[in-house]
Amino acid sequence: MLETRLDTARIRAARHVIDPVFLDTPLYRCEALEPGLRCAVSVKLETANPVRSFKARGTEVIASRLADEGPRAAVCASAGNLGQALAWSGRGRGLDVTVVASRFAPAVKLDRIRALDARLELVDGDFDTARERAVAIARHDGIRLVEDSLDIETCEGAATIGLELVNTAPSFDAVLIALGGGAMATGVGHVLKALAPGVEVICVQPLGAPAMTHSWRQRRVVTTDSTDTIADGVAGRRPIPEVLDDLLLVADDAVLVRESSIIAGMRMLLDHAGLVVEPSAALGVAAILEDRDRFAGRHVVTVVCGGNVDMNAYHRWIGAAPVRGS
Template identity: 75%
Template sequence: MDLDRIRAARHAIDPLFLDTPFYECGPLGRRLGCAVSLKLETANPVRSFKARGTELVTSLLAGGGGDAVVCASAGNLGQALAWSARRRGIRATVVAARGAPAAKLDGIRALGAELQLVDGDIEDARERAVRLAAQRGVRLVEDSLDIETCEGAATIGLELAAGPPIDAVLVALGGGAMATGIGYVMKALRPEVEVICVQPAGAPAMTRSWHARQVVTTDTIDTIADGVAGRHPIPEVLDDLLAVADDAVLVEEASIRAGMRHLLDLAGQVVEPSAALGVAAVREDRARFAGRHVVTVVCGSNVDPAAYRGWVGH
């Protein structure tokens, strides 16, 4: 990645997705025993950070790179790509697992993308997307591997770096685009800030890979945090992550649910499980963060209402 390109990326991204709310949440901090600030990447038309990257991808396509695009998605990338493609007259096809949250699948359809469903999980969707893009001869967007998805997410880091002093930033870790993007900017502009990646214990592949310093795959996924539930880390992304992340930790499902409840009760935020990973990490290791100022990136709020009520107990 490159700081000049990341700064230039802001000009290609619709301002609707930039300068999202960033504030210290006193009630949440008092509950967790440290100062906690929230970066709300949910306050936009697709309710996740993913459009920062899809805006870059589709701006290049609209500039002569093609009129169609395909991606695999757990839901949020698909909605973001559909939104960005529709406003530029580009045909988008999204491949998703049949069991993905209905709210995310409905959102993809509503934004005008062609939606193809496959049995299995996100890794099976990726295999179908690769074949489909090759058959049609169109651009395949591979989240975290395509540099635009990382540089789009890195613009979050620019906004954090321009803010008040912080001690650590907690980033949900899935494919790695957000973690590598934010991590790169923080290490370039605010190297004193600890970059901590957080992943569910039920989907630990990238975290295990970070600790082993080589790709570790898993056979199964068992987590409610569908947005970060991959099994096969991308080697190039792992290399980038190793260069910018200070730590990678795993959290339990009970802590994720508790984090969602804290964000609802203390911050008034309805979030999907992936967005609660940072709060979960603080809950599980309060001594590590005591007295410090931490930022957690609230990365998505596309959640099925019935499932959400079950998880938070409201």
């Protein structure tokens, strides 16, 4: 395997600084999903933790290092989940955390960032606009800029998911990973290629936010002018070159899925697994729905990466009555 920026020894060491509440998350075969998907499906559940996403695996590594070495302040741009995770990890270590987000981000995510005692600054625009503002704050205040996927700690923290996958039994044939900035895809992909090279690593992105997938396919950074997807957690326009270089080494495929398939995946996870998930977490199921023949007869793991979703929007998407009194 050609070398990525990641290091397997550092990934193993990361498990010692990540709060155990984020580790060894449930992994189980969900037979109720299988008749509709025509393959064996195991779910790796990353929503059953205090921030309801996998992101704290990375922020725990960053916050631990800042607590030991400084500076004791950090800023990040976030679509919501990274901000919650950094706020949680920073609060537990006495760090001053600022999160920059789009004012159009889901209110439930913004409210949780505030509740975790982080300073929240909202910008007009999307995630990439927030990223530009976070860079400016870090430069002006002389504090740590946390950049998801570019910062190796975010990738190696997410890679601990891969360690848990390869230590399980029975074995599986493919893993489906939501693709946004690329921290989880490169992290989990690195571990699988190093320790279980026979497993197919398939990244999944919405058709309405295809920049990283187009970049992977063309082997160069491809940007887009806008995004149009309900999967806000993966809706970036400007791939990071260093992350793309890693992804090219560990991903076997990158696929795009329709919004209707994402919604159908969310509904299946609710109806057959009892899971309320955000759209990004249903990308794996969406990929199977769009290409059942590819996965027929195989054992597939899908990483259910987040459960921070506005419930009124969720009920609109899955066709239920809206929540009353909210």
